[in-house]
Amino acid sequence: MRSGICGGTEPEVAGQEKMSVSEVNKPAVLGAEPEGARDPEAAARAVREMFTSIAPRYDLLNHVLSFNVDRMWWRRTARTFTEILTRPGARVLDLCCGTGDMAFALHRRAGKNSASSAAILGVDFSHAMLQRATEKSRGSRLRWVEADALRLPFPDTHFDLVTSAFGFRNLADYDAGLREIFRVLKPDGECGILDFSEPKGITGRAYRVYFRHVLPRIGTLISGVKGPYAYLPASVERFPQPAEMLERMRSAGFREATWIPYTMGIAGLYRGKK
Numbered sequence: 001m002r003s004g005i006c007g008g009t010e011p012e013v014a015g016q017e018k019m020s021v022s023e024v025n026k027p028a029v030l031g032a033e034p035e036g037a038r039d040p041e042a043a044a045r046a047v048r049e050m051f052t053s054i055a056p057r058y059d060l061l062n063h064v065l066s067f068n069v070d071r072m073w074w075r076r077t078a079r080t081f082t083e084i085l086t087r088p089g090a091r092v093l094d095l096c097c098g099t100g101d102m103a104f105a106l107h108r109r110a111g112k113n114s115a116s117s118a119a120i121l122g123v124d125f126s127h128a129m130l131q132r133a134t135e136k137s138r139g140s141r142l143r144w145v146e147a148d149a150l151r152l153p154f155p156d157t158h159f160d161l162v163t164s165a166f167g168f169r170n171l172a173d174y175d176a177g178l179r180e181i182f183r184v185l186k187p188d189g190e191c192g193i194l195d196f197s198e199p200k201g202i203t204g205r206a207y208r209v210y211f212r213h214v215l216p217r218i219g220t221l222i223s224g225v226k227g228p229y230a231y232l233p234a235s236v237e238r239f240p241q242p243a244e245m246l247e248r249m250r251s252a253g254f255r256e257a258t259w260i261p262y263t264m265g266i267a268g269l270y271r272g273k274k
């Protein structure tokens with residue numbers, strides 16, 4: 001069992017009310033655990049199969065279910081890293097890139113016509129998701145690699161920036177994922193993990209009704225596949241709270257770890273430096 005929040009560490013959580021003791025003490029988890037998966041290998045397999053099964057409808061569902069707010073979140077994340085993205089020769093990795101929308105936002109921010117701007121690479125372990133990304137990126141400088149985020153085929157200290165949008169939460173081992181990101185980053189390199197969170201107060205209550213009851217029904221209806229859209233709210237509930245996630249980032253070696261809530265804390269961006 002992993003340790004939770006270290007005593008005495010004040011979480012650097014911007015714009016969010018303080019967490020209650022019970023929230024902070026939510027039991028620490030290893031990683032994603034789709035229903036029926038008994039070990040990390042089975043969990044990873046189930047996640048890959050799940051995304052492969054919804055790949056043809058993934059983009060449509062994303063935009064419908066988020067009321068297009070997803071585009072704003074990708075853009076905002078990309079904007080955060082403008083300095084790195086416009087640095088000549090910078091190497092950028094987008095982990096769990098899926099059909100590529102985070103990578104496209106980074107690419108636009110980098111200035112897509114400049115040959116000297118950042119080289120952006122997307123990694124995912126679902127072939128079907130990467131096929132969609134490839135179709136969408138014809139003619140661009142974006143590159144895609146099929147690989148597991150927990151065993152990246154890149155040398156140490158290779159990238160200036162590693163991002164992940166709504167993918168990190170699906171890893172079978174969060175600490176191993178952070179260690180792998182840390183390994184491939186250059187010293188002073190930065191990491192940006194965009195993922196869902198559970199908003200507090202009235203917004204939280206309304207959001208939970210939508211997320212647990214409405215979203216799975218619409219998701220299942222449009223995709224024609226039952227599992228993934230029941231898994232989504234369960235995986236968000238299971239994902240560490242911001243304070244714990246920041247502590248895990250620090251344990252993996254990141255400094256200046258912060259979380260910035262997006263849209264009343266429905267999502268948020270974790271940042272850290274190597």
Ligand SMILES: C[S@@+](CC[C@H](N)C(=O)[O-])C[C@H]1O[C@@H](n2cnc3c(N)ncnc32)[C@H](O)[C@@H]1O
Pocket residue numbers: 044047048051062095096097098099100101102123124125126129147148149150164165166167168170171172
């Ligand atoms: C919710 S989608 C996010 C896609 C994209 N980043 C976006 O913002 O729309 C999660 C993606 O993470 C990928 N994924 C999950 N675990 C992975 C792992 N261990 N290695 C590589 N990709 C993984 C899945 O295949 C899926 O495409």
